[in-house]
Amino acid sequence: MGRDLFEGSAQARQVFETADRVLGFSITELCFRGPEAELQETRHAQPAIFAVSLACLAAARELDGLPPGPPAFLAGHSLGEFTALVAAGALDLEDGLRLVQERGRLMQEAAERSPGAMAAILGLDEAAVSDICHQAGAEVCNLNAPGQVVIGGAPRAVEAALMLALERGAQRGVRLKVSGAFHTSLVMPAAEGMARAVAASPLRDPQAPIIANTSAQPLTTAQALREELVRQLTSPVQWQRSVEYLRSQGVQGAIEFGPGRVLAGLIRRIDRSLEVRNVSDLASARGQASALDAPP
Numbered sequence: 001m002g003r004d005l006f007e008g009s010a011q012a013r014q015v016f017e018t019a020d021r022v023l024g025f026s027i028t029e030l031c032f033r034g035p036e037a038e039l040q041e042t043r044h045a046q047p048a049i050f051a052v053s054l055a056c057l058a059a060a061r062e063l064d065g066l067p068p069g070p071p072a073f074l075a076g077h078s079l080g081e082f083t084a085l086v087a088a089g090a091l092d093l094e095d096g097l098r099l100v101q102e103r104g105r106l107m108q109e110a111a112e113r114s115p116g117a118m119a120a121i122l123g124l125d126e127a128a129v130s131d132i133c134h135q136a137g138a139e140v141c142n143l144n145a146p147g148q149v150v151i152g153g154a155p156r157a158v159e160a161a162l163m164l165a166l167e168r169g170a171q172r173g174v175r176l177k178v179s180g181a182f183h184t185s186l187v188m189p190a191a192e193g194m195a196r197a198v199a200a201s202p203l204r205d206p207q208a209p210i211i212a213n214t215s216a217q218p219l220t221t222a223q224a225l226r227e228e229l230v231r232q233l234t235s236p237v238q239w240q241r242s243v244e245y246l247r248s249q250g251v252q253g254a255i256e257f258g259p260g261r262v263l264a265g266l267i268r269r270i271d272r273s274l275e276v277r278n279v280s281d282l283a284s285a286r287g288q289a290s291a292l293d294a295p296p
Contacts, residue, residue: 002028015054018093018094018097041108056279057279071208073208073211075246077213083257090204090225091202091204103233106193110186111182115154116154116187117159119151119158128165145240146240146270187234214236214237215238216238256279258279
């Protein structure tokens, strides 16, 4: 992923080259050639997705693919919150890479110590899924969109929750290909190390409010961001509420930066009145300015 950005945008290439230097190995090579199994490991996947997401943003900036003026708000889902910090000027690219690399290391360590699983439950509301989790010993991880709630926990607890969900009318239960139960208490051992890493990282007040994963409320100070980055490790991602908050503030459109189009799809499910675009490669980076001026 990201190869066309590297080859077609000088600023995107600079993001990859900085990542290789700061991380101490070629994340660029891993993104372009794999092996896939190694790229999917949390310790590698997090800096890789972070680098590609910021390369998408860099390419859009270089190719005049952004609408004029600063954004009113920024938001990111889980790891994406770190991308939002860099985009908001609260964190430099190099410091962001170091922080994300440590986050990935800590989370993989926690997952190896306490193996977990995650699954998406489709077709039930938050209250029903929360009740199922309570009975099965699982936890809610992500509140993504109406009828889409991700759960996590010990593998047996997740399996029990999936069975209960199907019995109670869920359309489907989809097991996720992840190495741990992220955003649950099983990764609590990572929180202490993350708190130290965040405390040592030079954060600034963001240039635009960042909508917090844990509360779906705007964060405007470096101190609030520090608390959020530790708390979000073990707290559910409130993505649906985040989008609803943005809409309540008059936001009419959004651009997703990064590999894939998952968030754009979730936003459309939450509120179809929002115009959503995606920058995931060189072509879409170049086309955003004109696309946002055109009817959806």
